[in-house]
Amino acid sequence: MKPHALLTIVLLGATIAACRGPEPTAPGQATATPSANAATTQPGRAVEVTANDTMKFSTVEIHAKAGERLSVTLVNTGATPKFSMGHNWILLTPDANVDEFLTSAAEAPTTEYVPPVKKAQILAATKLLGPGERDTATFTVASTPGRYPFLCSYPGHAQVGMRGVLIVE
Ligand SMILES: [Cu+2]
Numbered sequence: 001m002k003p004h005a006l007l008t009i010v011l012l013g014a015t016i017a018a019c020r021g022p023e024p025t026a027p028g029q030a031t032a033t034p035s036a037n038a039a040t041t042q043p044g045r046a047v048e049v050t051a052n053d054t055m056k057f058s059t060v061e062i063h064a065k066a067g068e069r070l071s072v073t074l075v076n077t078g079a080t081p082k083f084s085m086g087h088n089w090i091l092l093t094p095d096a097n098v099d100e101f102l103t104s105a106a107e108a109p110t111t112e113y114v115p116p117v118k119k120a121q122i123l124a125a126t127k128l129l130g131p132g133e134r135d136t137a138t139f140t141v142a143s144t145p146g147r148y149p150f151l152c153s154y155p156g157h158a159q160v161g162m163r164g165v166l167i168v169e
Contacts, residue, residue, distance in 0.1 A: 044069030044138055051087040051129075053078035055157050060164030062150075064141045073136040074126045082130030086154045089126045089137060090114070091166060094146045096121040098158070105153035113153040123148065141168055 104115035124139035151163035
């Protein structure tokens with residue numbers, strides 16, 4: 001092949017490439033479509049509660065408006081391992097029998113002390129947390145004003161004071 005013939009082939013190739021132009025972009029791919037269930041995953045007003053090895057919540061009274069959306073974050077600032085000092089934050093219905101709930105909770109170690117038989121009484125809950133862990137429970141406050149008990153269901157903790165009340169106004 002003569003040198004000029006090779007040049008012609010190269011130029012021809014370049015011309016074809018140039019004529020193709022940029023790849024077309026599919027419509028709708030540049031913008032993300034908002035999730036259909038965005039309304040139900042919306043965060044609420046942030047409330048932070050800390051707990052440590054003294055088995056106390058930093059906040060024992062939370063005030064909220066009826067129907068308000070809340071994001072309660074529990075932070076375990078303690079140092080004791082989870083198997084002997086785990087903490088959670090569980091909100092119950094106003095008519096729940098707290099003592100009965102705690103008895104059932106103590107019998108439910110395989111579900112991290114969240115008793116399946118009392119599920120209907122649980123309005124919101126964080127996970128059971130070890131030291132340095134945090135978890136947020138996001139929920140819509142009931143539309144009925146009243147006093148809603150919350151507690152830590154780890155055996156013995158609520159009994160020594162790890163409990164409080166959400167006051168819905
Ligand atoms: Cu606890």
